[in-house]
Amino acid sequence: MKIDSDIDKIFKTINEMNGKSSDIVTRIIEKKNYRVGYIFLESVSSDDKISDFLNKALINLDKKRVFDSFYNQVKNSIYNSNMKTCETYEDMFYYLASGFTIIVVDSEKKAIVIETRASLDRGVVESTSETIIRGPKDSFTENHNKNLGLIRKRIKDPNLWYEDVKIGTRTKTKVTVAYIKDLTPEWKVKRILDDLKKINIDAVIDSGYIRELIEKNQKSVFPKVISTERPDQACTSLLNGKIVILVENTPFVLILPAVLTDFIHSPEDNYQKSFNISFSRIIRIICFFIALLTPALYIALMTYNPEIIPDQLLISVAIQRDGVPFPTAIEVLLFVLTFEVLREADIHSPSFSGSAMNVVGALILGDAAVAAGVVSPIVIIVVAATSISELVFYDVDVIDAVREWRILFIIAASFMGIVGFMIIFIIFIAKLSSLECLGTPYLTPFSPLNIKSLKDSIIRVSRKNMKYRPTYLTKNIKRLGDPNEENNN
Amino acid sequence: MKKIIISIFILFTLSGCWNYKELNDYSIVTGIAIDKNEDRYEVSVLISNAPKSSGDNNDSSQSQIVVYTEDGKSLFEALKNIGLISPKELYIGSFSILVVSEEIAKEGLENVVDLFVRYTSARNNFYIAIAKDTKAVNTLKILTPLTSFPSQNISDNLKSTTNLQGTIAKTSFNELLSILLRKGIDPAINSISVIGNPEEGESKENLESSEPKSYIKIGYLSIFKNDKLVDWATHDESLGINILNNMISEMYLTLDYEDGYIVVDTTSFSSKIETKVENNKPKIDINVKCEARIIEVRGNINLEKSNVIEQLEKKSNDKIKSHINEAINLAIKNKADVFGFGLKFYQNHPKYFESVKDDWGNIMSSIDFNINSELILKTKVSSKNSLEEIHNEKKDY
Numbered sequence: 001m002k003i004d005s006d007i008d009k010i011f012k013t014i015n016e017m018n019g020k021s022s023d024i025v026t027r028i029i030e031k032k033n034y035r036v037g038y039i040f041l042e043s044v045s046s047d048d049k050i051s052d053f054l055n056k057a058l059i060n061l062d063k064k065r066v067f068d069s070f071y072n073q074v075k076n077s078i079y080n081s082n083m084k085t086c087e088t089y090e091d092m093f094y095y096l097a098s099g100f101t102i103i104v105v106d107s108e109k110k111a112i113v114i115e116t117r118a119s120l121d122r123g124v125v126e127s128t129s130e131t132i133i134r135g136p137k138d139s140f141t142e143n144h145n146k147n148l149g150l151i152r153k154r155i156k157d158p159n160l161w162y163e164d165v166k167i168g169t170r171t172k173t174k175v176t177v178a179y180i181k182d183l184t185p186e187w188k189v190k191r192i193l194d195d196l197k198k199i200n201i202d203a204v205i206d207s208g209y210i211r212e213l214i215e216k217n218q219k220s221v222f223p224k225v226i227s228t229e230r231p232d233q234a235c236t237s238l239l240n241g242k243i244v245i246l247v248e249n250t251p252f253v254l255i256l257p258a259v260l261t262d263f264i265h266s267p268e269d270n271y272q273k274s275f276n277i278s279f280s281r282i283i284r285i286i287c288f289f290i291a292l293l294t295p296a297l298y299i300a301l302m303t304y305n306p307e308i309i310p311d312q313l314l315i316s317v318a319i320q321r322d323g324v325p326f327p328t329a330i331e332v333l334l335f336v337l338t339f340e341v342l343r344e345a346d347i348h349s350p351s352f353s354g355s356a357m358n359v360v361g362a363l364i365l366g367d368a369a370v371a372a373g374v375v376s377p378i379v380i381i382v383v384a385a386t387s388i389s390e391l392v393f394y395d396v397d398v399i400d401a402v403r404e405w406r407i408l409f410i411i412a413a414s415f416m417g418i419v420g421f422m423i424i425f426i427i428f429i430a431k432l433s434s435l436e437c438l439g440t441p442y443l444t445p446f447s448p449l450n451i452k453s454l455k456d457s458i459i460r461v462s463r464k465n466m467k468y469r470p471t472y473l474t475k476n477i478k479r480l481g482d483p484n485e486e487n488n489n
Numbered sequence: 490m491k492k493i494i495i496s497i498f499i500l501f502t503l504s505g506c507w508n509y510k511e512l513n514d515y516s517i518v519t520g521i522a523i524d525k526n527e528d529r530y531e532v533s534v535l536i537s538n539a540p541k542s543s544g545d546n547n548d549s550s551q552s553q554i555v556v557y558t559e560d561g562k563s564l565f566e567a568l569k570n571i572g573l574i575s576p577k578e579l580y581i582g583s584f585s586i587l588v589v590s591e592e593i594a595k596e597g598l599e600n601v602v603d604l605f606v607r608y609t610s611a612r613n614n615f616y617i618a619i620a621k622d623t624k625a626v627n628t629l630k631i632l633t634p635l636t637s638f639p640s641q642n643i644s645d646n647l648k649s650t651t652n653l654q655g656t657i658a659k660t661s662f663n664e665l666l667s668i669l670l671r672k673g674i675d676p677a678i679n680s681i682s683v684i685g686n687p688e689e690g691e692s693k694e695n696l697e698s699s700e701p702k703s704y705i706k707i708g709y710l711s712i713f714k715n716d717k718l719v720d721w722a723t724h725d726e727s728l729g730i731n732i733l734n735n736m737i738s739e740m741y742l743t744l745d746y747e748d749g750y751i752v753v754d755t756t757s758f759s760s761k762i763e764t765k766v767e768n769n770k771p772k773i774d775i776n777v778k779c780e781a782r783i784i785e786v787r788g789n790i791n792l793e794k795s796n797v798i799e800q801l802e803k804k805s806n807d808k809i810k811s812h813i814n815e816a817i818n819l820a821i822k823n824k825a826d827v828f829g830f831g832l833k834f835y836q837n838h839p840k841y842f843e844s845v846k847d848d849w850g851n852i853m854s855s856i857d858f859n860i861n862s863e864l865i866l867k868t869k870v871s872s873k874n875s876l877e878e879i880h881n882e883k884k885d886y
Contacts, residue, residue, distance in 0.1 A: 053511060302512050416507070
């Protein structure tokens with residue numbers, strides 16, 4: 001709806017549109033030869049900025065030049081740097097809600113929009129969900145501009161491009177696609193933008209909304225998009241030729257395409273010695289399999305194929321199990337679920353109740369359960385090893401995915417022993433191989449094998465030897481100049 | 490997709506938990522002993538996962554052992570009869586030691602081997618020992634403070650002392666099987682015996698006293714002809730057999746020297762057997778190579794004197810040769826080829842062996858043996874002389 005050319009009418013329309021909400025502030029400045037009105041929402045705008053810049057400018061305005069239109073005169077006498085114009089009521093309300101102030105004059109079907117946003121977010125603080133020992137500590141915030149800035153200040157390259165899409169019929173959330181022009185294949189950016197534009201949803205509160213809507217293959221518990229609040233990781237990904245999606249009002253940005261190895265890596269991996277990191281990564285991979293398979297393997301071996309186990313261990317386990325009323329499978333499931341309950345409770349409980357939960361978890365569930373003969377000690381060891389192993393991953397989606405597959409493994413192993421275990425394992429591998437994100441298979445660089453990219457997968461070679469970007473992400477792979485080549489030139 | 494999920498779950502449940510068994514429904518057998526009483530077999534099993542009888546939970550990893558014995562016309566019948574006594578199903582999957590009585594060994598191991606080849610739930614890597622001068626079941630009953638249960642005691646002992654003692658060679662069921670199935674080689678199996686009164690060894694007091702009244706000792710080798718026990722080897726003969734079978738890495742030799750003695754301990758040991766056929770006559774070259782050090786010197790011996798080391802080396806070599814000769818003589822006497830000479834001829838001279846294989850036991854005596862031993866004494870010892878010699882020198886001042 002086009003705006004009217006009468007100040008009173010405009011104010012009236014806006015008030016009606018918004019049900020005369022209490023935070024709408026309107027003012028009309030009337031001097032002997034002109035009339036200027038402005039409107040803003042006091043809940044999202046900064047009063048100081050409006051009084052300091054706008055009021056002063058409008059009150060001291062002198063209508064002298066006859067040939068210039070009054071609209072232009074107002075426009076040129078305002079001190080604010082960020083100024084726009086708008087012509088419809090819909091736009092107008094979007095700006096109002098974003099913290100802009102709208103200036104209207106009579107007999108002009110345009111309005112001047114100036115930025116007077118109040119700071120409604122916390123500052124840049126340390127990341128809480130992805131803590132690291134060494135490396136940049138800042139994290140994204142809820143402020144979209146700050147987020148863009150945190151990336152821009154790290155990559156001062158004109159090729160770093162931002163493209164905006166507005167999503168959400170009600171929330172009108174700004175979603176920015178960031179990429180480095182000469183590293184990221186164009187079709188990937190185009191596809192992402194197309195997908196984003198196709199989204200028809202009334203609200204986007206967090207990047208999780210976008211992520212669910214753009215993940216093509218929904219039937220997978222494994223994440224295919226990295227979600228991080230670390231600007232350094234976003235920048236590393238950008239420089240590898242990935243695409244970053246920033247969503248307004250959330251500190252979590254999306255990075256895609258992601259492959260399984262990305263979740264085994266931690267942002268910190270780039271800042272420490274390559275040898276130490278290679279060791280950590282091998283540990284993480286071992287942990288991945290421990291977390292996934294141990295309980296199922298324990299059940300399969302103990303209840304179907306005990307002859308694999310050395311006799312002394314077998315006897316020790318058999319004695320421990322003596323008097324336990326439940327079948328092994330139930331025993332393991334019971335404890336796996338108990339741990340999941342503990343974890344769930346831990347995430348959502350405020351810090352002051354943590355110690356009470358420790359006591360319940362460690363003493364009552366572990367010690368007392370064994371003493372009461374409800375579980376055997378070895379099951380507690382198995383579940384504890386499993387649970388600790390899954391926590392080495394910093395990405396919560398991987399932890400959840402591993403948890404769900406683990407339960408599948410347990411069920412299969414308890415019905416069919418090692419055979420069922422193998423069946424699910426084959427299904428697991430087949431499932432992982434079938435996933436892909438933006439044309440990148442999920443198990444790259446192992447399957448399909450990409451030898452050059454193996455340098456930064458299970459192990460990480462020293463930075464001197466990492467001359468090329470991963471070839472599955474970008475065609476422009478040269479990362480490090482070759483000193484010999486320069487000499488030749 | 491739904492159909493697939495449903496069918497997978499149906500698959501799981503239809504399998505009916507095939508082969509499913511909880512561990513605490515088993516009685517885990519860790520040792521089996523086989524005796525013979527007139528014409529009935531007596532099979533004893535050692536069950537090691539009986540929970541401690543008293544109610545104290547402090548020691549839950551420790552177990553009490555139970556030995557059940559039943560008899561039957563066949564081995565399997567006797568074994569199955571134990572099920573009548575045991576409240577839980579017997580689990581034969583991972584037992585570590587099979588003790589066979591002398592009587593059965595003399596009749597032939599064929600029956601016993603046959604059972605365990607066919608009985609698929611048993612693993613094939615358990616050790617075999619022959620009970621000497623005692624009933625086989627007694628060896629399973631002796632409690633020992635150092636290991637949790639007797640079978641572990643025997644198998645650990647066999648494992649740890651093979652290669653180190655010279656007289657001991659562990660024989661696993663797999664090895665026995667492959668020896669029995671091949672021509673030209675006969676088994677030699679370690680014997681075990683109970684020292685002291687076996688009945689005292691069964692009681693808990695044996696565990697609590699610092700000097701056990703009764704214990705199990707690994708004995709020397711027993712010589713088999715095909716699957717039948719024919720003779721017991723002595724210490725020297727056992728050594729000779731193990732030298733020829735290359736089962737030794739460390740052994741000691743006690744050499745008489747003038748009025749005292751010297752003990753040398755080998756640090757590396759290898760033997761090589763080469764077979765030849767000359768003019769249709771079998772010939773075997775045996776080469777032993779080893780390094781040794783002097784480990785004990787007694788008497789008035791000055792090692793610095795010229796020729797002493799050479800003399801000692803010669804004495805050692807003679808001793809090794811005599812051990813080998815004794816072992817060969819024992820084998821020839823019993824017509825039992827525990828060294829696998831026949832197998833070597835079969836591998837290197839198959840035509841010749843084919844012509845004599847039926848009479849191999851007798852042909853063995855006509856083999857021309859040529860034994861060489863090359864022992865090198867590493868004289869790097871802390872003192873060239875015995876303490877006695879040094880003492881005497883001091884007196885001269």
